[in-house]
Amino acid sequence: xxxxxxxxxxxxxxxxxxxxxxxxxxxxxxxxxxxxxxxxxxxxxxxxxxxxxxxxxxxxxxxxxxxxxxxxxxxxxxxxxxxxxxxxxxxxxxxxxxxxxxxxxxxxxxxxxxxxxxxxxxxxxxxxxxxxxxxxxxxxxxxxxxxxxxxxxxxxxxxxxxxxxxxxxxxxxxxxxxxxxxxxxxxxxxxxxxxxxxxxxxxxxxxxxxxxxxxxxxxxxxxxxxxxxxxxxxxxxxxxxxxxxxxxxxxxxxxxxxxxxxxxxxxxxxxxx
Numbered sequence: 001x002x003x004x005x006x007x008x009x010x011x012x013x014x015x016x017x018x019x020x021x022x023x024x025x026x027x028x029x030x031x032x033x034x035x036x037x038x039x040x041x042x043x044x045x046x047x048x049x050x051x052x053x054x055x056x057x058x059x060x061x062x063x064x065x066x067x068x069x070x071x072x073x074x075x076x077x078x079x080x081x082x083x084x085x086x087x088x089x090x091x092x093x094x095x096x097x098x099x100x101x102x103x104x105x106x107x108x109x110x111x112x113x114x115x116x117x118x119x120x121x122x123x124x125x126x127x128x129x130x131x132x133x134x135x136x137x138x139x140x141x142x143x144x145x146x147x148x149x150x151x152x153x154x155x156x157x158x159x160x161x162x163x164x165x166x167x168x169x170x171x172x173x174x175x176x177x178x179x180x181x182x183x184x185x186x187x188x189x190x191x192x193x194x195x196x197x198x199x200x201x202x203x204x205x206x207x208x209x210x211x212x213x214x215x216x217x218x219x220x221x222x223x224x225x226x227x228x229x230x231x232x233x234x235x236x237x238x239x240x241x242x243x244x245x246x247x248x249x250x251x252x253x254x255x256x257x258x259x260x261x262x263x264x265x266x267x268x269x270x271x272x273x
Contacts, residue, residue, distance in 0.1 A: 087172050091219055096146045096168045097258050099123040102251060103151040103164075110246040116162070119200040120152040127167060135189040138181060139167075142174035152194040153247055154202060161205055162227040162244050164251045165191035169220050179217040182224070186213045191224035203230055210234045212244040216252040219259040223252050 099121055106118045127145035128136035139145045150165040169175040182189040190213060196202035211228040227244030229236065256262075 087219055091259060091261065092170075092172070094259065094261065096170075097149075097166065097221065097255050098147075099149045101258050102149050102166045102255050104254070108153065108247070108250060110250065112242075112246065114243070114246065115156050116153040116243075116247060117156070118151050118153055119202060120194055120197050121149070122194065123147065123149040130165065130192050131167075132188060132190050132192065135178070135182070135191070138178060138189060139174070142177060143169065143171045144174075146170050148191075150191065150194055151251075152196060152200075154196075154200075155243065158202060158230070160227060160229055160240060160243055161193075161196065161202065162225060162247045163191070163193040164247050165224040165226075166251065166255055167191065167222045167224070169222075172220055175217060175220050175222050179215060179222045182215055182222070186215070191226065193226040193228065205230050206232050208232050210237065210240065212237070212240050214244055214248045216248055218252060218256040221255050221259065223248060223255060225251070 103118060103121055108116045108118065110116070122130070124130065125145075125147055127139055127148040130148050130150055131139070146168045148165065148167050150163055153162045153164065154160065167175075167178065169178075178189070193205070193211075195204045205228045209228045209230070209232045211226060214225045214227075216223045225244045225248035227240050227247075229240060
């Protein structure tokens with residue numbers, strides 16, 4: 001089975017790095033589709049979630065299949081667009097964002113007033129541990145992933161769980177290739193959602209729960225967000241989309257601020273009460 005995705009954003013234009021956050025956001029955040037059936041069951045219903053103020057969307061795409069039935073991994077040469085400007089060397093010389101920089105607070109309040117608790121935080125330099133097999137192979141075909149950091153959030157009512165994953169790369173072209181490929185096939189090329197640790201007192205999301213997948217790209221990282229209802233409901237899609245996109249945008253803003261050197265201005269965007 002192959003999967004497609006509509007309403008996809010292209011990677012951000014790196015020349016907009018130093019512009020205002022609103023401009024960078026519209027270029028960086030890629031829309032994707034709602035994942036309604038369980039990935040583990042091998043089925044998914046993809047719905048268009050295009051936004052008028054986002055970049056021109058690409059047509060639906062499907063992953064080619066090998067003789068073994070596995071999705072073929074795109075060529076590592078499919079990196080930045082031919083006219084994409086290079087990222088300043090000074091930005092790439094910065095250390096990869098650390099877990100406490102990507103997710104600095106255990107409590108997050110979004111612009112709409114909604115609050116979320118961070119109930120788990122994991123990090124590894126072996127990115128294959130927390131990605132799908134297809135995404136792991138895609139990463140290894142390039143220069144590799146420098147670090148993966150994932151955080152699990154839940155709302156105050158504990159009805160939803162949103163995993164936000166930051167994949168950071170040494171090479172911009174590797175981040176661009178991962179972002180573009182995941183936008184075309186979000187089910188196959190995905191970061192794995194976290195299950196809550198026992199200390200959190202949260203249930204594990206059952207198979208069949210409705211879910212939403214989103215992604216964004218910063219200077220050298222791809223940020224994934226996977227939102228799910230804990231009670232396997234297939235209603236309330238708009239609410240789940242809003243929660244998932246809100247947490248994705250917060251992490252995207254925070255990581256981008258670090259990678260663009262804006263931390264020195266005292267902005268991290270999280271933990272406000």
